[in-house]
Amino acid sequence: MRFGLFYELQLPRPWPEGAEQQLFQQSLAEVELADRLGFDNIWAVEHHFLEEYSHCSAPEVFLAACSQRTRNIRLGHGIMLMPSGFNHPARSAERIATLDLVSNGRVEWGTGEASSLLELGGYNVGLTEKREAWGEAVEQCSNMLAMEPYPGFDGKFFSMPCRNFVPKPVQRPHPPLWVACSNRETIKMAARLGIGALTFAFVDPGEAKQWVDDYYRIFKEECVPIGHAVNPNFCMVSSFGVHQDAEVAHQRFREGFRFFQFAVGWHYGFGDHRPGLTSLWERFQTALPHMPADAPSEGGISDPAGLRHHLRKFHEAGVDQVAFVQQAGRTSHAHICEAIELFANEVMGEFRAGEAEREARKAAELAPYIEAAFKRKQGMQPLTTAQIEPVMALGRQINEKSKQADGQPKRIGWRDALAMGDQQASEKTQA
Numbered sequence: 001m002r003f004g005l006f007y008e009l010q011l012p013r014p015w016p017e018g019a020e021q022q023l024f025q026q027s028l029a030e031v032e033l034a035d036r037l038g039f040d041n042i043w044a045v046e047h048h049f050l051e052e053y054s055h056c057s058a059p060e061v062f063l064a065a066c067s068q069r070t071r072n073i074r075l076g077h078g079i080m081l082m083p084s085g086f087n088h089p090a091r092s093a094e095r096i097a098t099l100d101l102v103s104n105g106r107v108e109w110g111t112g113e114a115s116s117l118l119e120l121g122g123y124n125v126g127l128t129e130k131r132e133a134w135g136e137a138v139e140q141c142s143n144m145l146a147m148e149p150y151p152g153f154d155g156k157f158f159s160m161p162c163r164n165f166v167p168k169p170v171q172r173p174h175p176p177l178w179v180a181c182s183n184r185e186t187i188k189m190a191a192r193l194g195i196g197a198l199t200f201a202f203v204d205p206g207e208a209k210q211w212v213d214d215y216y217r218i219f220k221e222e223c224v225p226i227g228h229a230v231n232p233n234f235c236m237v238s239s240f241g242v243h244q245d246a247e248v249a250h251q252r253f254r255e256g257f258r259f260f261q262f263a264v265g266w267h268y269g270f271g272d273h274r275p276g277l278t279s280l281w282e283r284f285q286t287a288l289p290h291m292p293a294d295a296p297s298e299g300g301i302s303d304p305a306g307l308r309h310h311l312r313k314f315h316e317a318g319v320d321q322v323a324f325v326q327q328a329g330r331t332s333h334a335h336i337c338e339a340i341e342l343f344a345n346e347v348m349g350e351f352r353a354g355e356a357e358r359e360a361r362k363a364a365e366l367a368p369y370i371e372a373a374f375k376r377k378q379g380m381q382p383l384t385t386a387q388i389e390p391v392m393a394l395g396r397q398i399n400e401k402s403k404q405a406d407g408q409p410k411r412i413g414w415r416d417a418l419a420m421g422d423q424q425a426s427e428k429t430q431a
Contacts, residue, residue: 001315001351004041004323005034005340006078006237009056012259012281012330020055026333028065030326033337035070037344038352041108042066043078043198043323048086049118051273052280053263060095067103075103078198078323079112079180082141083133084158085125086114090165092137093144097169105170110198111138112180116267118275133157135226138177142227143380146173151383162388173228178235187211191218194230194373198323200237202261202297205313208236212318220366223373230370232362233320238310239300240324241331242339242347246303253301253339256329258291259284300324304346315351 011023031042044062047054056062063075080096081087100107113134114120120127136155144150149164169175178196181187190197197215212234219232241253262284267273299310314322326336392400 001311001319002040002321002355003343003348003351004039004043004074004076004235004321005030005327006043006045006323006325007056007062007327008045008047008054008260008325009062010053010256010260010263010328011055012052012284013279023055024062027062027327028069030333030336030340031066031073032069034340034344035073037341038348039073039340039344041074041076041321041323043076043108043110045078046081046086046112047116047119048081049122049275050116050263050267051275051278053260053267060099063107064099064102067099067106072106074106074108075099076108076178077110078108079110079178081114081119082111082137083113083125083130084137085123085133086119087137089137089141089158090144090160090163093141093165094167096141096175097145097165097167100169100171100175101167105175107169107171107175108178108196109175110178110180111195115182118267118273129157138179139226142174142177145169146228147380147382149383149388151380151387162383176229176231176233177227178231178233184211184214187215188218191215191232192222192224194219194223194225194232194370195227196231196233196235198235198237202237202239204296205317208314208319209317216318219373220369223369224376225373228379230373232366232370234318235321235323236314236319237323237325238314239298240307240326240339240343241301241335242304242307242342244303244342246306249301249303249339252335253326253328253331254298255288256331257298257301257325258288259329260325261297262287262291304342307343308347308350311347311351 007027009023009027011019034042044059045054045056046059048057059077059080063077066073066075080092082089082092096107096109111134113130114125117127119125120130125133136157140153140155144165145168148168149162152160152162176196178198179186179190179193181190181197181199182201187197187199191214199211203211215234216232223230239253239257241249241257243249243252259281263280265271266280266283300307302310311322326339
């Protein structure tokens with residue numbers, strides 16, 4: 001089993017001067033430590049306007065900074081919002097490829113569609129159409145990364161002409177694809193489309209086994225890849241906080257994780273948020289005494305033996321990777337670093353032993369199913385050379401239009417040139 005760290009970049013109010021800068025710098029230091037200690041992945045979300053819960057609105061910038069501080073750890077978008085209202089697919093493709101280049105091929109391309117009204121409404125993305133918009137964007141972004149040139153597309157949510165996308169990623173045809181999953185139906189969808197399931201539901205190991213079994217059964221029987229490569233992998237997000245004394249672990253990490261859960265509930269379930277005014281931390285402090293004393297979702301907060309027991313259940317369920325929620329609420333940066341180091345030194349080795357052999361067996365087992373899946377896929381057809389139309393430069397178009405009857409160029413001023421360019425743009429829009 002592989003292990004990662006999951007970053008929301010949480011910052012409860014109040015926000016003193018320099019608090020956000022400190023948050024980012026401390027998180028970068030944690031990622032650097034995790035890389036040195038042999039962690040496999042980090043994941044950074046993309047959220048907008050979700051005050052206190054997540055200040056990670058530009059994960060591509062954060063991950064690029066991580067890429068220059070690390071050597072081996074893989075850099076995961078957990079996730080990139082794909083509907084074109086959030087990110088134009090062309091810009092998504094360009095950013096993914098560039099990050100893959102500057103990181104020497106370490107990108108994990110997690111995708112999602114958003115579920116909070118603060119985000120959907122802020123970017124004018126329709127609630128009922130967001131899944132369809134996600135699918136359109138993921139498929140076309142995959143085509144942009146893999147095809148040369150991209151043939152162009154006339155879709156429901158975006159359209160664009162034939163263009164050749166540069167740069168291309170290190171990982172060809174594109175980095176491994178994932179999708180955020182918060183329920184069983186989305187996990188089934190991930191399997192059908194041949195992409196990794198990045199699961200955010202905190203379930204007991206028995207239920208996790210059923211989810212994993214469903215995922216791989218559907219992948220084998222029904223997969224039609226949405227991308228140009230498949231990524232059969234199952235990752236579960238878990239609470240995290242370890243100390244030699246379990247009670248100390250609870251004191252250090254439990255409140256932060258409970259704030260994480262409260263903030264999720266607030267922004268996605270029961271909240272009534274006033275932008276710039278509502279203090280989630282104050283609301284949380286009011287609710288905290290009424291929260292359960294112990295919750296199954298807090299199994300990752302313990303001593304090394306307790307954490308080992310917690311993770312063993314996921315391992316037995318067939319989970320490929322666990323991503324830890326460690327940066328939550330007001331959890332101390334120093335305590336996070338201590339926990340990361342203790343986990344790496346005393347727990348991780350047991351679950352990493354034999355991982356290469358497990359991956360090899362899995363690849364061999366899935367190979368015929370992957371071949372069958374691509375035979376079912378109806379992909380975008382490349383253009384023939386004759387179908388690739390030239391794009392005449394604006395200056396040349398202006399010159400062609402300005403020629404006099406005798407064939408000689410007509411002398412015009414810069415204002416005339418600008419006016420002709422504006423007219424050309426207007427004609428294209430009307431067409």
